[in-house]
Amino acid sequence: MDFYTTAIKQPHLLIAGTTGSGKSTAIHGIINTVLNLPRVSLWLVDPKRVELNQYKNSPKVDAYASTAPGAALLLRSACEEMERRYRTLEKAGLQKWENGDIYIIIDELADLLIVPDKKTASEIRVYLSRLAQLGRAARVHLIVATQFVRRSVLPLALVANIPAVVGLRTRDKLESRLLIGCAGCEALPMYGECYFAAPEFLQPQKMKICRASKGD
Ligand SMILES: Nc1ncnc2c1ncn2[C@@H]1O[C@H](COP(=O)(O)OP(=O)(O)OP(=O)(O)O)[C@@H](O)[C@H]1O
Ligand SMILES: [Mg+2]
Incomplete structure (x- = not known):
């Protein structure tokens, strides 16, 4: 099973692992x-500012943010677009959007949630939770990387609505269990392999992650 083929067909995806485990490489x-x-729109959130900025001018990248307030605005627009799609579906009596996918890709989510500005952080939580809950039928996907897997950092409504998880190397068994429901991630090599947990698998699948040359 190819990691990238599996990753992009998930409604949403959480990618987690310790520092240097290859989260950004997977992103x-x-x-x-x-x-x-074909027919995709990428919305990128890049709290590290220089990790994803090379894609900013790509014709398929329709939004880019690197600050927490910028991310809040981007996610609010995504919620508005999602609601617009739902209204269109309702009017047409359809159940699923067929006019292209939006991929919202966030490298290092925790950097957005642990910001001093509590109002911005709580807005981000609300928008993310709404997108995770309702994005599926509107074909709005969340792909989120994070170094922190503790439930106190990740909003519950987000975790509960992202059933697909990529577990990279974790610090210990406990983190692995929080992520993929069992131990194993703590024993992965430092990078290049993961456990992929998704509803389509009976148990987390070990997969290799090849490195794409940046900017291809
Ligand atoms: N799948 C891979 N194939 C080959 N090399 C990899 C792979 N994943 C990671 N690496 C190597 O490990 C380094 C660290 O990976 P990366 O920056 O993706 O980790 P990270 O989890 O995003 O770390 P951080 O938490 O510090 O952002 C990369 O620069 C690369 O050299
Ligand atoms: Mg990184």
Whole structure:
């Protein structure tokens, strides 16, 4: 099973692992895969500011934010677009949007949630939770990377609505269990392999993650 093929067909995806475990590398590979799809729109959130900025001018990248207030605005627009799609579906009596996918890709989610500005952080939580709950039928996907897997950092409504999880190397068994429901991630190599937990699998599948050359 190819990691990237599996990753992009999930309604939403959480990618987690310790520092240096290859979260951003997986995000780059996913971006390069999505860029090759027809009728897609990429909305990128880049709290590290320099990780994803190379894609900013790509014709399929329709939004880019690197600050927490910028991310809040981007996510609010995404919620508005999602609601617009729902209204269109309702009027047409349809159940699922068929006019292209939006991929909202966030590298290092925790950087957005642990900001001093509590109002912005809580807005981000609300928008993310709404997108995770309702994005599926509107074809709005969340792909979120984070170093922190503690439930106190990740909003519950987000975690509960992202059944697909990529577990990279974790610090310990406990983190692995929080992520994929069992131990194993703590024993992965430092990078290049993951456990992929998704509803389509009976148990988390070990997969290799190839590195895409940046900017392809
Ligand atoms: N799948 C992979 N194939 C080859 N090399 C990889 C792979 N994943 C990670 N690496 C190597 O490990 C380094 C760290 O990976 P990366 O920056 O993606 O980790 P990260 O989890 O995003 O770390 P941080 O939490 O510090 O942002 C990369 O620069 C690369 O050299
Ligand atoms: Mg990174």
